[in-house]
Amino acid sequence: MRRRWGSADDAAVIESSWLEPERFAVLFDRHAPHIHRYLARRAGRQVADDLVAETFLTAFAKRDRYDLGYSDARPWLYGIATNLVGQHRRGEARQYRIMQRAVAEPEVPDHADRVAAGVTAQATRALLDAALAALPAGDRDVLLLIAWEQLTYQEVSRALAIPAGTVRSRLHRARTKVRQVLAGTDAAATYEELTTNE
Amino acid sequence: MNEMELLRELARGTPLPAPADLDGARARLVAAITADPATYAAAAQAAVGQPAPSAGQPAGPLQPSAPKPVLAAAKLMYGGAVTSAAYVIATLPFLGDVHGKVLGHRLSATPLTITVVILVFGLVPIALWLWMARAVSQGRNWARILSTVLFILATLQLVESRGVAQVFCAALTWLSGLAAVWLLWRPASSVFFKSARAPRPPSQISGP
Numbered sequence: 001m002r003r004r005w006g007s008a009d010d011a012a013v014i015e016s017s018w019l020e021p022e023r024f025a026v027l028f029d030r031h032a033p034h035i036h037r038y039l040a041r042r043a044g045r046q047v048a049d050d051l052v053a054e055t056f057l058t059a060f061a062k063r064d065r066y067d068l069g070y071s072d073a074r075p076w077l078y079g080i081a082t083n084l085v086g087q088h089r090r091g092e093a094r095q096y097r098i099m100q101r102a103v104a105e106p107e108v109p110d111h112a113d114r115v116a117a118g119v120t121a122q123a124t125r126a127l128l129d130a131a132l133a134a135l136p137a138g139d140r141d142v143l144l145l146i147a148w149e150q151l152t153y154q155e156v157s158r159a160l161a162i163p164a165g166t167v168r169s170r171l172h173r174a175r176t177k178v179r180q181v182l183a184g185t186d187a188a189a190t191y192e193e194l195t196t197n198e
Numbered sequence: 199m200n201e202m203e204l205l206r207e208l209a210r211g212t213p214l215p216a217p218a219d220l221d222g223a224r225a226r227l228v229a230a231i232t233a234d235p236a237t238y239a240a241a242a243q244a245a246v247g248q249p250a251p252s253a254g255q256p257a258g259p260l261q262p263s264a265p266k267p268v269l270a271a272a273k274l275m276y277g278g279a280v281t282s283a284a285y286v287i288a289t290l291p292f293l294g295d296v297h298g299k300v301l302g303h304r305l306s307a308t309p310l311t312i313t314v315v316i317l318v319f320g321l322v323p324i325a326l327w328l329w330m331a332r333a334v335s336q337g338r339n340w341a342r343i344l345s346t347v348l349f350i351l352a353t354l355q356l357v358e359s360r361g362v363a364q365v366f367c368a369a370l371t372w373l374s375g376l377a378a379v380w381l382l383w384r385p386a387s388s389v390f391f392k393s394a395r396a397p398r399p400p401s402q403i404s405g406p
Contacts, residue, residue, distance in 0.1 A: 018265050018386045019393055021234040028227055033214045036223075041212045048215075053223035057230050064265050064386035128201075128208055147205040178201040 010073035014066045024063060028056050031074060035081050038149055042085050051088065055081045070158065078149060079159035082141050124182065131181040135174050142167055143174035264335050265390050271381035275331035275345070278374040279324045285367035286320030323352075334382060337394025342382045349375040 008016075010027060017024040035055055039048035058080050059073075066076065132140055141160060145151045153171075157164040264272070326348060333341030352375055356368050381387060 015385075015389060018389050021231045024231060025224070025227065028220075028224055032220050032223065036215045036220060037212055040215070041209055045212075045215075049219065049222060052220065053226040056223065056227045060227060060230055060234075064267055064384065068385055124204065125208060128204060143205070147202050148209045175201055178205075182201055182204070 009071035011066070011068045011071045014063050014073060015068055017060075017063055021060070024056075024060050027059070027073060027077075031077055032056065034074075034149070035077055038078065038144075039081055039085065041148060042144065043088055047088060051081065051084050054084050058084070072155075075151060075155040075159040078145060078151065078155075079161065082145065082159065086137060086141075127181050128178065131178045134181075135177060138162075139170045139174040139177075142170040143178070146171060264337065265386045267381040267384040267387045268334060268337075268390055271378040271387070272331045272335040274374045274378040274381070275327050275334070278371050278378065279327035279331070281367055281371040281374060282320070282323045282327055285364065285371060286324075288361065288363040288367050289319065337391055339391040339394070342387075342391055345375075345382060346379050349379045 008026075010030070013023055013026045013030075017027075032052055036048050036052040039051045039055070043051060055077060059077055062080075066073070070076070132144075135143065138160075142156055145156045145159060146153075151159065153164050153167045156162075156167045160167070162170075330341050330345045330348070334345060352372060356365075356372055
């Protein structure tokens with residue numbers, strides 16, 4: 001019978017959890033790893049451990065308000081997670097500073113060319129981190145949900161409870177700002193370095 | 199390569215967590231699930247399919263625990279009973295007018311008149327509030343429908359109200375009714391009333 005709930009869509013799982021709360025654990029098993037990774041990217045791994053728990057506790061408490069018209073609960077969960085990140089802005093800013101600091105102190109490989117290439121890639125990463133940190137919170141939320149979590153405009157609209165048009169305008173604004181920051185770098189070469197040096 | 203692809207590359211440095219990394223979060227969720235009132239009823243039904251028979255009564259289908267919107271609606275209804283009582287008190291100065299309006303002439307407020315008027319215009323609505331609150335929390339669908347009808351009728355009470363205290367109490371009562379009716383027709387409430395009406399099959403799916 002577990003197989004039945006394993007294949008049921010999120011809305012069916014949530015509806016069943018209204019009267020049988022233990023069903024909600026299916027939703028955790030299904031989505032917690034990706035929500036955790038999203039939170040780790042934004043606020044750091046340690047904070048993510050706590051925030052992923054908070055995300056699902058909040059979702060569980062609000063499950064009776066879930067709109068069953070949406071079979072996929074991911075945007076709802078990402079929306080809750082994003083709001084929680086918003087309450088931990090200091091933690092997120094610290095995460096970007098840590099990433100930049102790590103970039104500023106690269107390991108020295110043996111080959112001189114690799115050092116140069118690695119430094120270029122890491123410098124670009126530092127620029128990206130700085131650009132993300134400088135974005136308004138709302139713009140950053142939209143940009144990262146689309147770039148990192150592959151959500152569609154409609155899903156982001158649902159997650160953040162904003163109109164789809166606002167999603168588009170925020171994404172456009174955020175992309176423009178990031179592009180401006182990266183304007184002085186060779187993005188194509190940097191991309192190649194990033195992929196080969198991982 | 200554009201900035202979106204660069205961002206995705208940046209994100210690749212963060213892998214999915216190991217299952218053990220999520221154990222703490224899962225344990226917290228399970229604790230919250232265990233503490234949820236609905237869990238007790240669901241667990242009892244999953245275990246035996248029937249409730250434990252009370253003294254001298256045969257076992258019947260187990261009522262699922264009411265979800266939060268229904269519990270909140272019931273609380274609002276109890277609150278409505280309180281504000282209705284306050285309304286009765288606020289009505290006392292106008293008792294003669296009310297009675298006179300009903301019978302077409304004004305009567306002196308004898309003790310008997312006061313008693314009858316209080317019973318008809320005061321205690322009956324309070325009793326209805328309490329009765330509906332109890333019935334909806336038990337999953338009676340007819341109570342949900344009747345509550346809605348009574349709320350619509352209660353709207354007329356707003357028109358009849360006079361004096362600041364009376365209008366305030368009537369408005370408060372009406373708002374309680376509006377919120378309760380809205381909560382009673384939430385999707386989670388509908389599932390509860392449907393499941394309470396039809397006994398669920400004994401074989402329910404095991405947990406994850």
